[in-house]
Amino acid sequence: MVSTTQITNTPNQAVSTVPHVIVIGGGFGGLQAAKALGKLAVRVMVIDKQNSHVFQPMLYQVATAGLSPADIATPIRHILRKQHNTEVVMEQVTGIDMQEQRVLMHNQALHYDYLIIATGASNNYFHHPEWQQHAPGLKSLADALEIRRTILNAFEAAEREPDEEKRRELLTFVLVGGGPTGVELAGALAELVQYTLRRDFQHIRPEIARIVLVEGESRIIPTFPASLTSKARRKLQEMGVEIRSGVHVEEIHEDYVMIGDQKLATRNVIWTAGVKASPAGQWLHAQVDHDGRVKVQPDLTLPDHQNVFVIGDTALVMQNGKPLPGVAPVALQEGRYVAKVIADRLAGRTNTPAFHYYDKGMLATVGRSFGIVDVGPFHFTGLFAWIFWLFVHIFFLIGFRNRIAVLFQYAWEYFTYQRGARIILATDDIRSARSSTSARERRRHKAGTR
Amino acid sequence: MVSTTQITNTPNQAVSTVPHVIVIGGGFGGLQAAKALGKLAVRVMVIDKQNSHVFQPMLYQVATAGLSPADIATPIRHILRKQHNTEVVMEQVTGIDMQEQRVLMHNQALHYDYLIIATGASNNYFHHPEWQQHAPGLKSLADALEIRRTILNAFEAAEREPDEEKRRELLTFVLVGGGPTGVELAGALAELVQYTLRRDFQHIRPEIARIVLVEGESRIIPTFPASLTSKARRKLQEMGVEIRSGVHVEEIHEDYVMIGDQKLATRNVIWTAGVKASPAGQWLHAQVDHDGRVKVQPDLTLPDHQNVFVIGDTALVMQNGKPLPGVAPVALQEGRYVAKVIADRLAGRTNTPAFHYYDKGMLATVGRSFGIVDVGPFHFTGLFAWIFWLFVHIFFLIGFRNRIAVLFQYAWEYFTYQRGARIILATDDIRSARSSTSARERRRHKAGTR
Numbered sequence: 067m068v069s070t071t072q073i074t075n076t077p078n079q080a081v082s083t084v085p086h087v088i089v090i091g092g093g094f095g096g097l098q099a100a101k102a103l104g105k106l107a108v109r110v111m112v113i114d115k116q117n118s119h120v121f122q123p124m125l126y127q128v129a130t131a132g133l134s135p136a137d138i139a140t141p142i143r144h145i146l147r148k149q150h151n152t153e154v155v156m157e158q159v160t161g162i163d164m165q166e167q168r169v170l171m172h173n174q175a176l177h178y179d180y181l182i183i184a185t186g187a188s189n190n191y192f193h194h195p196e197w198q199q200h201a202p203g204l205k206s207l208a209d210a211l212e213i214r215r216t217i218l219n220a221f222e223a224a225e226r227e228p229d230e231e232k233r234r235e236l237l238t239f240v241l242v243g244g245g246p247t248g249v250e251l252a253g254a255l256a257e258l259v260q261y262t263l264r265r266d267f268q269h270i271r272p273e274i275a276r277i278v279l280v281e282g283e284s285r286i287i288p289t290f291p292a293s294l295t296s297k298a299r300r301k302l303q304e305m306g307v308e309i310r311s312g313v314h315v316e317e318i319h320e321d322y323v324m325i326g327d328q329k330l331a332t333r334n335v336i337w338t339a340g341v342k343a344s345p346a347g348q349w350l351h352a353q354v355d356h357d358g359r360v361k362v363q364p365d366l367t368l369p370d371h372q373n374v375f376v377i378g379d380t381a382l383v384m385q386n387g388k389p390l391p392g393v394a395p396v397a398l399q400e401g402r403y404v405a406k407v408i409a410d411r412l413a414g415r416t417n418t419p420a421f422h423y424y425d426k427g428m429l430a431t432v433g434r435s436f437g438i439v440d441v442g443p444f445h446f447t448g449l450f451a452w453i454f455w456l457f458v459h460i461f462f463l464i465g466f467r468n469r470i471a472v473l474f475q476y477a478w479e480y481f482t483y484q485r486g487a488r489i490i491l492a493t494d495d496i497r498s499a500r501s502s503t504s505a506r507e508r509r510r511h512k513a514g515t516r
Numbered sequence: 517m518v519s520t521t522q523i524t525n526t527p528n529q530a531v532s533t534v535p536h537v538i539v540i541g542g543g544f545g546g547l548q549a550a551k552a553l554g555k556l557a558v559r560v561m562v563i564d565k566q567n568s569h570v571f572q573p574m575l576y577q578v579a580t581a582g583l584s585p586a587d588i589a590t591p592i593r594h595i596l597r598k599q600h601n602t603e604v605v606m607e608q609v610t611g612i613d614m615q616e617q618r619v620l621m622h623n624q625a626l627h628y629d630y631l632i633i634a635t636g637a638s639n640n641y642f643h644h645p646e647w648q649q650h651a652p653g654l655k656s657l658a659d660a661l662e663i664r665r666t667i668l669n670a671f672e673a674a675e676r677e678p679d680e681e682k683r684r685e686l687l688t689f690v691l692v693g694g695g696p697t698g699v700e701l702a703g704a705l706a707e708l709v710q711y712t713l714r715r716d717f718q719h720i721r722p723e724i725a726r727i728v729l730v731e732g733e734s735r736i737i738p739t740f741p742a743s744l745t746s747k748a749r750r751k752l753q754e755m756g757v758e759i760r761s762g763v764h765v766e767e768i769h770e771d772y773v774m775i776g777d778q779k780l781a782t783r784n785v786i787w788t789a790g791v792k793a794s795p796a797g798q799w800l801h802a803q804v805d806h807d808g809r810v811k812v813q814p815d816l817t818l819p820d821h822q823n824v825f826v827i828g829d830t831a832l833v834m835q836n837g838k839p840l841p842g843v844a845p846v847a848l849q850e851g852r853y854v855a856k857v858i859a860d861r862l863a864g865r866t867n868t869p870a871f872h873y874y875d876k877g878m879l880a881t882v883g884r885s886f887g888i889v890d891v892g893p894f895h896f897t898g899l900f901a902w903i904f905w906l907f908v909h910i911f912f913l914i915g916f917r918n919r920i921a922v923l924f925q926y927a928w929e930y931f932t933y934q935r936g937a938r939i940i941l942a943t944d945d946i947r948s949a950r951s952s953t954s955a956r957e958r959r960r961h962k963a964g965t966r
Contacts, residue, residue, distance in 0.1 A: 116940065117668065117672060117938070117939070117940040118938075118939050118940065134584035134585070134586045134587070134937075135584065135937075135939050136584045136937035136938075136939050137584070139939045141716065141938045141939075143716045143717065144716050144938070147715055147716045153718055155675070155676055156672040156675075156676075156940075157676065207939070218567065222567060222606040225605070226605055226606075226607070265597055266591065266593045266594050266597045267593065268603055470924075470928075471921075471924070471925075474920075474921070474924065475921075478920075487584075487585075487586035488567070488568075488586075488591045488594070489567070489568050489585050489586050489589045489591075489657070490566065490567040490568065490606075
């Protein structure tokens with residue numbers, strides 16, 4: 067797959083004798099594992115193709131121009147800067163050589179004693195890869211910026227469009243998938259339409275804008291209790307969101323979608339329907355489920371590979387006969403767990419109990435003042451639930467600056483109905499920036515070759 | 517140039533009888549002109565290819581990861597939302613038909629009675645267009661993000677590079693041009709190197725990083741008094757910036773530059789040397805100087821075209837035998853002036869005095885606590901000058917939110933030595949986002965056709 071000529075571990079250190087743990091992926095699971103390994107007598111290396119950890123639960127805020135990328139992202143090496151046994155490398159992993167215990171990258175291969183794979187998930191278009199071009203998903207900062215550009219460009223195009231019918235088409239937004247991401251995005255988008263854009267555009271009446279949320283199951287956010295679903299549904303409808311549940315999107319085209327057998331003219335489709343695991347399963351030649359998730363043992367290792375762990379959205383972990391959901395708390399607990407397994411093994415203990423996920427509950431929001439809380443015996447919605455959501459999320463935002471910046475932004479939006487990040491980076495400018503970047507990347511890669 | 521089939525002005529309004537003023541460009545000059553026209557009995561249309569006004573004097577902060585794009589940019593239509601006689605259109609102008617008094621765009625042509633051209637400037641590589649690929653400039657948000665990516669990627673590459681010599685090369689930054697932009701960028705970059713990155717990287721000693729500022733004139737910031745130049749020079753040198761003045765960059769290659777006859781290995785060259793006017797001169801078939809600036813009459817109109825004004829960086833305006841510099845105050849005063857000329861003409865007055873620029877002075881900064889002030893009789897440097905710079909700039913930042921956000925960011929950086937926006941958007945992600953964007957743009961354009 068890659069011709070690897072040299073094996074080095076860290077560029078500037080003599081090869082040490084303590085075990086080498088490689089963590090691939092700096093998301094919730096990988097970062098938590100790396101942190102929990104910080105005090106052990108191991109060398110830890112975190113490899114990610116990006117330099118930053120992204121707080122994914124707030125991505126929809128970047129997509130709807132409420133926050134800037136830097137508000138929800140922090141450089142991984144900054145988060146781990148105080149861990150002296152840990153090194154962070156920004157690189158693209160291309161494969162894994164399990165025989166030789168090596169992680170393969172473009173120009174190098176690194177030996178591991180323990181490997182933790184936490185490479186997350188990407189959008190799943192369920193055998194319709196051609197839909198991707200018409201329906202961007204929401205899994206990365208680039209995705210979020212793309213959706214932001216789509217939405218803001220749609221309003222600009224509608225403003226200069228004289229034909230009412232075409233304007234309607236430009237202002238019809240279809241969200242495919244009524245899980246938490248779809249619901250949160252629908253709420254934030256409805257507010258963007260109603261409050262912010264109403265005042266800045268002369269020719270657009272907000273009434274002609276339509277937001278349609280499509281969910282295949284019989285009700286939206288089906289993982290929440292039914293009573294909360296109906297409150298969320300009512301709130302969304304109050305905000306002008308049309309909900310179509312119990313029906314599937316059958317076709318996605320450039321200028322229309324088929325919802326069941328109904329045709330809807332639209333030029334803005336956003337994919338919030340599902341994810342598939344990263345290609346780690348292929349690297350490992352492991353058994354995967356239909357979403358590409360790797361089947362792991364009760365201790366999250368790969369069958370026959372006791373030193374290879376798979377966690378987070380990349381892993382299929384069964385509990386009570388059901389797979390655990392692809393949410394941050396699962397990844398966080400799994401990350402802590404594998405660090406504990408490694409600690410136990412280093413101490414000669416082999417009796418670490420199997421992983422068990424402790425479900426603390428679920429939170430979601432609909433717009434800027436309505437939350438949904440399903441935590442143990444507490445099920446409630448409304449302003450207080452929103453404040454609860456806000457504090458929980460901001461508490462977990464990594465980086466003190468980000469927490470304050472985001473709180474400030476939220477307060478600002480709350481009192482002024484503004485959204486602060488309504489910047490469209492022009493395509494031409496990005497294109498020209500892009501081409502020179504690629505040249506730069508190439509030569510940097512050349513320079514980085516060893 | 518463009519086949520224009522239809523002429524419409526505003527999509528949804530009957531053609532009105534008041535004069536139609538078209539402003540091309542939503543920078544300092546164009547925006548100021550539009551604002552000053554807000555109370556007149558005219559219809560105003562502002563056309564810009566971007567949706568946002570960018571506060572260019574702070575672009576270097578985006579380039580050095582101190583601020584996010586949204587902190588220094590505001591949607592133009594938001595700024596002008598309360599002006600009922602004004603419309604904002606996001607479109608790319610492709611030419612001007614002076615005979616028919618029309619502004620040409622991709623799919624339409626708009627009639628004007630008065631035209632104000634304020635399309636700014638782009639980087640000028642002085643007959644070396646091939647340098648652009650190796651030396652990005654700093655004129656737009658996309659430029660700033662590209663430079664940010666270049667800088668942060670250089671550190672990531674150096675961190676994984678085992679060879680000391682190559683690491684030096686990766687960490688050598690050459691800034692071509694010692695005007696205010698070069699000086700401010702050098703100062704901010706030196707801080708990024710010294711404070712922020714020192715703590716996050718394990719293998720990089722900040723001492724091996726080099727920042728070289730090259731200025732062809734005998735001293736840096738030659739437009740400031742000599743006493744201030746030498747203070748700025750001393751401050752930069754204290755911060756570790758090497759200054760080479762009185763010498764030119766003769767060649768720029770992928771992995772080295774020639775400074776005079778000295779070769780310097782580097783992979784990071786940033787262009788801050790000069791700008792050239794936008795191609796408006798070609799649209800107008802007008803006389804231009806060697807930087808592409810349009811030669812205008814004392815009332816900023818085009819010779820033989822009393823209803824076409826050119827302002828800001830696009831115009832060559834002589835005063836006391838010298839061209840006015842391409843700075844924000846000149847553009848702002850010119851914008852106000854042309855609005856006054858139009859008001860006078862509408863009132864039947866033809867005796868508007870010629871434009872005269874009132875120079876209030878110049879400000880610059882070197883790093884996060886050293887300012888340079890040259891205002892009337894006051895020439896001083898240091899912390900107080902920096903605070904003065906900060907307040908003046910934040911006062912002129914458009915949008916209350918941005919002012920507070922930027923102040924907060926500055927305070928945060930000041931007390932913690934952090935830079936908050938150190939996010940690298942991965943090339944692959946941007947590429948995939950890009951391709952779907954282009955498809956989207958294309959179909960949007962189709963939809964927008966009339």
